[in-house]
Amino acid sequence: MPIPPLPFDPASLVEAARAGDERALARLVSVAEGGGEPAARLARLVPFQPPASWQVIGLPGSPGAGKSSLAAALIGVYRAEGRRVAVLAVDPSSPYSGGALLGDRVRMQAHGLDDSVFIRSIASRGHLGGLSPALPDVLALVAACGYSTALVETLGAGQAEVEIARHADITAVVLAPGFGDAVQLSKAGILEIADVLVVNKADLEGAEALRRALEQALDTAAGAGDTAAGAGGPSRRLVRPTRPPVLRTCARTGEGVPGLVDALEHQLAALAASGELARRRRAAVVARIEAVWRELVSARFEDPTARARLDDLAAGVLAGDLDPYSAARQMSGS
Amino acid sequence: MSRQQPLEGPGADGDEAIAAAGAGRAEVLTGRPIRVVVAKPGLDGHDRGAKVVARALRDAGMEVIYTGLHQTPEQIVRTAVQEDADAVGLSVLSGAHLGLFRRVLELLVEAGAGDVVVFGGGIIPPDDVATLEALGVGALFTPGASTREIVAWVRQHAALRHG
Structure with missing residues (x-):
């Protein structure tokens, strides 16, 4: 029995998506990704009201570390716990x-027909930091549609990892042997953001050496309770109540994956008990408002009246009546 | 259940539904990159062609979701729905193209995604090309087709969906 094609207006799409229509959810993700006024309207329709069991798990890691395979293995465990799982592969x-080749689904197709698993590939669309600016909106959407676990898989070293850590409740950095020594690890900013460190491909040579290198790096790095030095002010710092555990997994065989889920739950409970989870969620909202605010400010640069005024001020600077700093101050005061 | 030619847009009932849905369509779809699922249904393991096409579409600015080998029509259609794809490209070199394409077209309509354009490629005899096009496959690109041709076709037909 054919179902007619979907409407495009956000209000009826939200209604359908909340009622379980996956096509509607998929299209709303497109609306969020598109940004602008439709995304703003959508955000008003979908306030962030996550279920009590809501958790956002960030899975950053180098290409080839096995993030997608690990995500697939995690889906299996969370599904067995009765959770509905959304995977956002960025x-x-x-x-x-401007194009993108999105291949993360290849490793997750075993869950491709599970009605309680929503997998979406998201391209960063030029956003610095490698994450999609729409991610917070997409998370609010899947939370509103009854998913209780969101796995956010993202490429990452340095900046991009810091950004995923800002939007996730908990971050498990995925590593694999053969991607460099401990010096490389500390360079990439991995230790600062990890709540859990995962040595995937544990069946390969070098896995144990990598695990030891990570433990040693943790010994010499910030101890438990220390703040990680994140970019930006203190509100963006991550506080870890306990030392991040280092776990070995083999996503291919599933070995170590239940242990990883236990560790994630344990760390999440510790984050919640210490108040850090609530603080992180608040910081994520602050980051989101900042991003939208920045977009609004950028939009003012395109305003024709402002452009004309800018042109006049430039003439003043050229004539020696004005300096660029004073001109910019006049612009931002307007 | 046969599928309407994508060239003429979705079927009659679909047209009404889209008209009823109103103006949001262009606002949502205009300007976004075209999203294409490139899939390998069935049992053959020859994915070089699919990968070449996937890269060409990406290099043309599209967001290409690659599914990997050995996908069932059910998996491909679910992927197209979850990814909100504008187009699905199927590569079949096993000889099972008639059944596989037909099933994907049927399932898309059943899933309410009959407005997704379907194209394909592989080793497909000329008689079968005609049969598949009659079923609703928008275009078939057999050996010798240029990636430029494929990119141009997808761009034109996905844009029609963007309306």
């Missing part, structure tokens, strides 16, 4: 063509 768009 990959960078090409800076040259």
Whole structure:
């Protein structure tokens, strides 16, 4: 029995998505990704009211570390616990063509027909930091549609990892042997953001050495309760109530994956008990408001009246009546 | 259940539904990158063609979701729905193209995604090309087709969906 194609207006899409229509949810993700006024309207329709069991798990890691395979293994465990799982697999768009090749689903197709699993590939669309600016909106959407676990898989080293840590409740950095020594690890900012460190591909040579290197790096790095030095002010710092555990997994065989889920639950409970989870969620909202605020400010640069005024001020600077700093101050005061 | 030619847009009932849905369509879809699922249904393991096409579409600025090998029509259609794809490209070199394409078209309509354009490629005899096009496959690109041709076709037909 054919179902007619979907409408496009956000209000009826939200109603359908909340009622379990996956097509509607998928299209709303597109609306959020598109940004602008439709995304703003959508955000008003879907306030962030996550279920009590809501958890956002960030899975950053180098390409080839096995993030997608690990995500697939995690889906299996969370599904067995009766959770509905949304996987958001973020990959960078090409800076040259704007296109993207999104292949993370390849490893997750075993769950491709499970009605309680929603998998969506998201391109970063040129956003610096490698994450999609729409991610917080998409998380609010899947929370509103009855998913209780969101797995956010993202490429990452340095900046991008810091950003995922800002939007996730808990961050498990995925590593694999053969991606460099402990010095590389500390360079990439991995230790600062990890609540859990995962040595995947534990069946490969070098896994134990990597695990030891990570433990040693943790010994010499910030101890439990220390703050990690994140970019930006103190509100963005991550506080870890306990030392991040280092776990070995083999996503291919599923070995170590239940242990990883236990560790994530344990760490999440510790984050919640210490008040850090609530603080992180608040910081994520602050970051989101900041991002939208920045977009609004940027939009003012395109305003024709402002452009004309800018042009006049430039003439003043050229004539020696004004300096660029005073001109900019006049612009921002307007 | 046969599928309407995507060239003429979705079927009659679909047209009404879209008209009833109103103006949000262009606002949502205009300007976003075209999203294409490139899939390998069935049992053959020859994915070089699919990968070449996937890359060409990406290099043309599209967001390409690659499914990997050995996908069932059910998996492909679920992927197209979850990814809100504009187009699905199927690569079949096993000889099972008639059954596989037909099933994907049927399931898309059943899933309410009959407005997704379907194209394909592989080793497909000329008689079967005609049969598949009659079923509703928008275009078939057999050996010798240029990636430029494929990119141009997808761009034109996905844009029609964007309306």
